[in-house]
Amino acid sequence: MAPPVRTVQEFLSAPVDGSVVLGGWVEDVRNLGSIAFVLVRLCDGTVQVTAKKKSNEALFLQLTKLSRESVVRVAGNVVSNREARQGRELQPVRIDVLAAAAAPLPLGVVDKVGAEFDTRLDNRTIDLRKPATQAIFRVRSLLEGALRGELHRRGFMEVHTPKLAGAGAEGGATLFQTDYFGRRAYLAQSPQLYKQMLMATGFDRVFEIAPAFRAEPSDTVRHVTEFVSFDGEVSWIEDQEDILRIIEEIVVGAFASVREGAKEALTSLGVEIRVPSLPIPRVPYVEALERLRERGKRIRDGDDIDTEGEKALGQSMAEKGHEMFFITEYPTAIKPFYVMANPEEPEYSYSFDLEYRGDEMASGGQREHRYDVLLENLKTKGLDPAGFEFYLSAFRYGIPPHGGWGLGVDRLVQRLLALPNIREAILFPRDRNRLQP
RNA sequence: GCCCCGGUGGUCUAGCGGUCUAUGAUCUCGGCCUGUCGAGCCGAGUGCUCGGGUUCGAAUCCCGACCGGGGCGCCA
Numbered sequence: 001m002a003p004p005v006r007t008v009q010e011f012l013s014a015p016v017d018g019s020v021v022l023g024g025w026v027e028d029v030r031n032l033g034s035i036a037f038v039l040v041r042l043c044d045g046t047v048q049v050t051a052k053k054k055s056n057e058a059l060f061l062q063l064t065k066l067s068r069e070s071v072v073r074v075a076g077n078v079v080s081n082r083e084a085r086q087g088r089e090l091q092p093v094r095i096d097v098l099a100a101a102a103a104p105l106p107l108g109v110v111d112k113v114g115a116e117f118d119t120r121l122d123n124r125t126i127d128l129r130k131p132a133t134q135a136i137f138r139v140r141s142l143l144e145g146a147l148r149g150e151l152h153r154r155g156f157m158e159v160h161t162p163k164l165a166g167a168g169a170e171g172g173a174t175l176f177q178t179d180y181f182g183r184r185a186y187l188a189q190s191p192q193l194y195k196q197m198l199m200a201t202g203f204d205r206v207f208e209i210a211p212a213f214r215a216e217p218s219d220t221v222r223h224v225t226e227f228v229s230f231d232g233e234v235s236w237i238e239d240q241e242d243i244l245r246i247i248e249e250i251v252v253g254a255f256a257s258v259r260e261g262a263k264e265a266l267t268s269l270g271v272e273i274r275v276p277s278l279p280i281p282r283v284p285y286v287e288a289l290e291r292l293r294e295r296g297k298r299i300r301d302g303d304d305i306d307t308e309g310e311k312a313l314g315q316s317m318a319e320k321g322h323e324m325f326f327i328t329e330y331p332t333a334i335k336p337f338y339v340m341a342n343p344e345e346p347e348y349s350y351s352f353d354l355e356y357r358g359d360e361m362a363s364g365g366q367r368e369h370r371y372d373v374l375l376e377n378l379k380t381k382g383l384d385p386a387g388f389e390f391y392l393s394a395f396r397y398g399i400p401p402h403g404g405w406g407l408g409v410d411r412l413v414q415r416l417l418a419l420p421n422i423r424e425a426i427l428f429p430r431d432r433n434r435l436q437p
Numbered sequence: 438g439c440c441c442c443g444g445u446g447g448u449c450u451a452g453c454g455g456u457c458u459a460u461g462a463u464c465u466c467g468g469c470c471u472g473u474c475g476a477g478c479c480g481a482g483u484g485c486u487c488g489g490g491u492u493c494g495a496a497u498c499c500c501g502a503c504c505g506g507g508g509c510g511c512c513a
Contacts, residue, residue, distance in 0.1 A: 031469040032477095068464095083472055104447045104465050104483095112475060113449040115462045118505060174511095190513085203488070216511060217438060308507070310469060360513070408513030422513095433504075 008045035012086055014078050021075045022047060022090060025129065026101075031064040038063055039246065040074060040090075040131070041109075047161030048089040049074055050081075055091075062095055069101035069126070081121065124428060124437055135265035136425060140413045142262050144209060146254035147230060154246065156205040156232065161194035163187060167387050173425065174215035176225075177263040180252055187213035190406060193391045195233040195366055198337065204235035209409065217432050221421040222359055223409060226430040230362075230412075233404035240366045243403045244326060247362060248280045250382050251324075251407075255416070271417050274323065281325040285348065288327050291316050302347075304334045317427060328352040337377040338355040340368045340403075354407065357415045362406025371395040380391060 004023030007010050014020045024040040025049070032215050038049040053060040066072065076092040076149045107123040120127040127133050148158065150279070163315055164178075164185050167253035175186040191208050197205050212229040237243060252275055259266070259273040268275065283304075290298055292309050293314060299309060305327070332341045332349040340361050351365030368374045374395055378385050385392060422428035428437055 023486050028474085028476095030476060031470090035471040036474050037474080037476090039474080046474095048470080048474080054471090081472085083474090085474070108445060108448070108464070110475090111448070111463060115448060119448070135453070212513075218511065219438090220511090230471080231513060299442060304511095307511090362513070365441075379441080406513060411513055 005042070007405075008041050008086065009356070011042070011047050011078070011090075012107055012196060013087070016080045016395050017074065017090065019077050019093070020090065021073060022049070023073050023098075024071070025109075026066045026068055028345055029064055029066055029069065031245055036060060036064045037259045038074075039064065040072065045131075045157060047083050047086070049076065049092050050084070050089045051092050054243045055273045057093060058278075059095065063092065066097065067101050067103045068347055069105055069129070070097055071099040077258060103223060108323050117423070118322055121423065121429065122437075128427070129324065135262075136419070137427065138265040138407075139258060139262045139426060140268070141256050143254055143413060143416070144230075144409065146257035146261075148207075148209070149257070150250035150253045151205075151207045151232065154205070154250075157203055159195070159198060159206045159208050160210060160253075161188070161191040161198075163213075167279040170309055176213050178247055189214055190229065191231050192338070192406065193338075193388075195231055195401060195404060196399075196402065197371075197391060197394040199233055199402040200394040200397070201233045202254070204400065204402075205233075207232040211405075220433060221362070223424075224410065224422055224429050227411075227422075227426075229407040231404065232364075233402060235400040235402040237366065237401055237403050240328070240352065243366070243405060244282065244311060244328075244352060245279075247364070247405050247407070248276075248278055248326075251354075251361075251412075252276055252280075254279055258416070269417055273416065275278065276322070276324045278297075280354075281322050282328050283313075283317070283325055283328045286329070287329055288313055302331045302333060309361065310355070311358040314355055314428050317355075318357075323356070324356045326352045326354055335365075336368050337381045337383060338374070340366045346413045352401070354405075357418075360408075361412050361415070362407035364403065364404050366401070366403035369395065369399050369401050375410065 004021040005014065006023055011020065011022065022040055022042065024042045027039040027041040027046055030037040030234065034053045034305055036051050038051070039046045040049055049063070051060050051063050073096045074092050074093045079091050080088045105126065107119060107126045108379055109126060135179055137345060163190050164180065166185060175189055178185050178187065187380050190212050191210065195206055195208060208231045210227060212228050213228050214355040215225065216223065232246070234243060234246065248269055255275045259275060282384065288305065289299055292312055297309055297312055299305070305313065329348045330341065330351045331349055332339065337350045339351045340351060342348045349365065352363065353360050354362035368377060373394070374392065375385055378388060410422050410425045414422045417425070
C-alpha cells in the first residue's frame with residue numbers, strides 16, 4: 001500500500017474531486033447530529049474530514065466514535081468548500097483506525113487548559129504533538145545544520161570523541177561514574193582533551209556536536225545533566241582572535257540561516273530573530289569589572305563574575321544595542337589548566353566567554369601547547385600529571401599552537417527562542433531528578 | 438548542596454481548622470443538534486501526594502519523606 005498523504009501541503013496540491021488517503025491523528029471530533037467534522041492532524045497542520053449521516057450511516061458512526069489522538073488512515077474524495085479552512089475538505093469513504101488512543105488523555109494536545117511543564121515532560125510524546133512544541137525542534141535542527149554548514153565551508157572536519165573515559169577531564173565539574181567491566185569509568189564532561197589531542201595529528205580543524213555529562217546537582221533553568229556541546233578546535237592560530245572570528249561568524253551566519261529557513265516555526269513561536277552585526281564586541285575582563293562597579297556591583301579583581309554580575313553586564317551591553325558579546329582575558333587562576341596565559345601579564349589568560357542575553361553560551365580560548373608549561377599548569381592547579389599521561393603524550397611529540405571553543409547548543413536554542421527553561425529546548429531532558437522518559 | 442515558595446478529579450484551578458456531601462473550567466461518558474472551526478445546549482463521572490502528630494474535629498495547623506516552581510552556587 002502506498003504511504004498516505006502526510007502533509008497539508010500535499011493534500012492541497014491533490015486534484016479536487018480526486019481521491020486521497022490521509023494519515024494522521026484525530027485532533028478533534030465535532031458531531032452535530034447529522035453532520036460531523038473530524039480534524040485530522042498531519043505533519044504540518046490539520047485537514048477537515050466531513051461526514052454526513054445520511055450518506056453513510058455506518059461510516060458516520062465509526063467516525064464520531066473515534067477517540068481523540070487516535071491514528072487513522074482516511075480514504076476519501078477531495079471536495080472544494082469555501083466553508084472549510086483551506087477551502088477544501090475530505091469526504092470520507094473508508095476509515096482505518098491504525099492505533100486507537102486511550103481516553104482520557106494525560107495531556108490534551110488542543111485542550112483549553114494548560115499543563116505544567118512537568119506534566120508535559122511526563123507525557124512528552126503527546127506534548128511534542130503540539131505545533132508550538134514541535135517548532136522549537138524544527139528551529140533547533142535547522143540551527144545545528146546551519147552551524148555544521150558554516151564549519152564545513154571553512155574546512156572543518158566533523159569528529160566523534162569517546163563519551164566513556166577512564167579519567168575526568170578538567171577537574172572541577174563532577175563526573176558521573178559507572179562500572180566498566182569491573183573498572184571505574186566516567187561519562188565525558190567535555191570533549192576538550194580529545195579534540196586537543198587531535199591537533200597533534202594533522203586534523204587541524206575539527207568540530208563535534210555531541211552530548212556532555214555533568215553530575216553537578218544544579219537546579220536552574222539553564223542547567224541539565226546531559227547537554228549537547230558544540231565544540232571546535234583549530235590549529236595554527238596566531239592568537240585568540242582567530243577563534244573569536246570563527247565563532248562569531250558561524251553563530252551569526254547560523255542565526256541568519258534560521259531566520260530565513262524557519263519562518264513558519266518562528267511565527268508560531270512568536271519569535272523574531274535579531275541577527276547580531278559583526279564584529280561582536282570584545283569586553284576584556286578588567287573592563288567588565290569596571291562596568292559592573294559603575295553599576296554599583298561590588299566585585300574584586302580576580303573574582304569570577306557571578307550570575308548577578310553576568311546578568312547586569314548583559315543588561316549594560318544590551319542597553320548599548322549588543323545582545324551578544326565576548327568577555328575576554330579572564331584571570332588565569334579561575335580558568336582550567338589548559339588555557340594559555342598572556343606572557344606579558346601572566347595573571348590574565350587567552351580565554352573568553354560568549355555571552356548572549358545575559359547567559360553564557362560558549363567559552364574557549366587559546367590553549368597551552370608547550371609541554372613544559374602545561375605540566376607546570378597541572379601541578380599549579382593541584383592535578384596529578386600521571387592521570388593525564390594519555391593527554392600529555394600528545395604534547396610531548398609535537399603539537400601546533402591551537403585554540404577552540406565549547407558552545408551549549410541547548411542554551412543557544414533556549415536564549416534564541418526566549419524559552420523560559422533550557423529543558424524546553426531538549427526533547428527528553430535529563431536533570432537531577434528526571435531520568436524518564 | 439543552600440535559601441524561599443508550593444503539591445486539591447486525567448489536566449489546570451478555588452478553598453487554607455467545623456459552613457467541604459470540596460469551587461470552576463477543561464476532560465471523559467451519555468443525550469440533543471446539517472457547516473462546526475475555542476462549536477453550542479442538557480445530564481452524569483472522577484480528586485485533597487505519602488507517613489507521623491496536634492485537635493472534639495484537618496484539604497486547611499506542625500514534623501518528616503517524596504515530587505514540583507523560583508533564586509544562588511557551578512558551568513555549556
